[in-house]
Amino acid sequence: MFDMERMEWSLPLSGNDGERRDASRNRRLLLHAASTIVACSGVDSLTMDGVAREAGVGKGTVFRRFGSRAGLMQALADQTGRTFQEAFMFGPPPLGPGAPARERLRAFGAASIDRLEVDGRVVRAAGSPGGPDLAHPTQRLVRLHLIMLLREAGVQGDSELAAYQLAAFLDAGLLLHLSDDRGMPRARLVRAWNVLVDGLTD
Amino acid sequence: MFDMERMEWSLPLSGNDGERRDASRNRRLLLHAASTIVACSGVDSLTMDGVAREAGVGKGTVFRRFGSRAGLMQALADQTGRTFQEAFMFGPPPLGPGAPARERLRAFGAASIDRLEVDGRVVRAAGSPGGPDLAHPTQRLVRLHLIMLLREAGVQGDSELAAYQLAAFLDAGLLLHLSDDRGMPRARLVRAWNVLVDGLTD
DNA sequence: GAATAAAACGGACCACAGTCCGGTTAATGT
DNA sequence: ACATTAACCGGACTGTGGTCCGTTTTATTC
Missing domain, CATH: 1.10.357 (Tetracycline Repressor; domain 2)
Known part of the structure; x- marks a missing residue:
């Protein structure tokens, strides 16, 4: 089945296929948490721990998905x-x-x-x-x-x-x-x- | 956090007057240590602790003089x-x-x-x-x-x-x-x- | 539906930038 | 020479980015 949501997160014109469901779910959670924090407290007060906590996942997960703080920001910007x-x-x-x-x-x-x-x-x-x-x-x-x-x-x-x-x-x-x-x-x-x-x- | 006045020294064409002798000596030591490390191991492996150790001074001194890692780099570049x-x-x-x-x-x-x-x-x-x-x-x-x-x-x-x-x-x-x-x-x-x-x- | 392999998860762990404050040293005035 | 003061020094301390590896979940195959 084709999941439209799955395309939202990432790069301009690339879906990412073959992704496990928990990974997809966590990515959405993380992006949502990140944008919430940014909207609420500003970019500077966004920490990777904070995002992980807000999303209810471990810190390692954040880095697995986005590689770095800059990567997370890039995803948000995209x-x-x-x-x-x-x-x-x-x-x-x-x-x-x-x-x-x-x-x-x-x-x-x-x-x-x-x-x-x-x-x-x-x-x-x-x-x-x-x-x-x-x-x-x-x-x-x-x-x-x-x-x-x-x-x-x-x-x-x-x-x-x-x-x-x-x-x-x-x-x-x-x-x-x-x-x-x-x-x-x-x-x-x-x-x-x-x-x-x-x-x-x- | 950061003292703008102390940055004056790195201004391209200004000597720095009214500076205590130990401060001046330490600045020279620090710049020398930094350029040594950069020349020897590359920019990325330059840490503030490393510079302090190499120069034989405390870490706080490095930050007092240059404000931040970027400030030290700026001084080197200048x-x-x-x-x-x-x-x-x-x-x-x-x-x-x-x-x-x-x-x-x-x-x-x-x-x-x-x-x-x-x-x-x-x-x-x-x-x-x-x-x-x-x-x-x-x-x-x-x-x-x-x-x-x-x-x-x-x-x-x-x-x-x-x-x-x-x-x-x-x-x-x-x-x-x-x-x-x-x-x-x-x-x-x-x-x-x-x-x-x-x-x-x- | 059980076995298996691959991928993701989580949080303890590490390194480094940057802060803080009690102790020390250098300049100044007498 | 001595006192005073202001600036400097040092290193312990904190917060955050990033890594690691044992454990858990998902997908696949029989």
Whole structure:
């Protein structure tokens, strides 16, 4: 039988098959516990022991499922970010397909900035020590999307590194610093993003 | 928890005055011990206890001087990076003053990339969890320099955010990922930097 | 439905970052 | 030289991330 719930937890577009039922159940319990704690007490006060206790499982289970604190955060972020991913891949223009590539790039930046104002702290906490986990599927998906749009916009050069450059500006840590510590308004960030896009698409 | 005043010492171009002699001696001992450990066993195997033991002081002393592990790393990185800072501020062209702004920008990127191939791992470890410490004087100095060059190159728009965008690509975590994990050669990174500079300076 | 293998569970255990406070040492004034 | 004070020192202590391994649960096979 096909279990829709089983697909919720994880990566953007991959179900995970052949998982035991207790494992699946515990994963849901853990994610729920984690999001409860975050919503209630903030990201910083989330400890792995706390999540385990809240979910009523052992600590080892948390680490088996998510590997590390960052992994758990990543899972949380993916859960929230799933709608965003579907929006820019399959949703209506200008974010989704149907609009000119450069407009889609602009929309992508604006949407990312808006998203980070909502759950940016979780996304930031999802990074390994020393920046975001650039090898994680979610990050790769974003870069792949950017590459596609850049090519479609007529970029001839190294679109892969251009995608890295674009994604670097949308990093949660950077945007939160600009927004919170430096007090820069959303509009200014969006404008800067557009300038960057224009600069890289010539 | 953390005394900002005590961080002043690590400021790129400031001597620290009014410091007690034992404190000064211990700081030197600690920095030496830290760089020894890093050179010998790598960044990851540097522990605060280890540094304290190697230097022959108590653990509390390490934290009083450097505030945190990241602070100690930052101090190490600054020690090495000081020559670099002097080079791009006062050294010969094209890195230092005397060359056209755009050439200086190109040279700055190339020099940063070369530098990171040497002690990038220390610089990366100098970041707080969730990216580099963007509020640290060293980071600010880099951005200030970039802003100056951008303005000098005729950029009319938001040069402050443009500087953030440039600096984001030179982030140690990102460059090490591209170089080590993705196997991108130096030349390609330099080329991408130049494209970015050209894009942002119109 | 029982045997078996594989996978998951749990919590004791470890290492390390960061804190705290009583004791000590260096600078200053007399 | 001595007293005073402020800063520094050290190492015991705590909280948390992460590991390990004996035990329990699930799925499969006969």
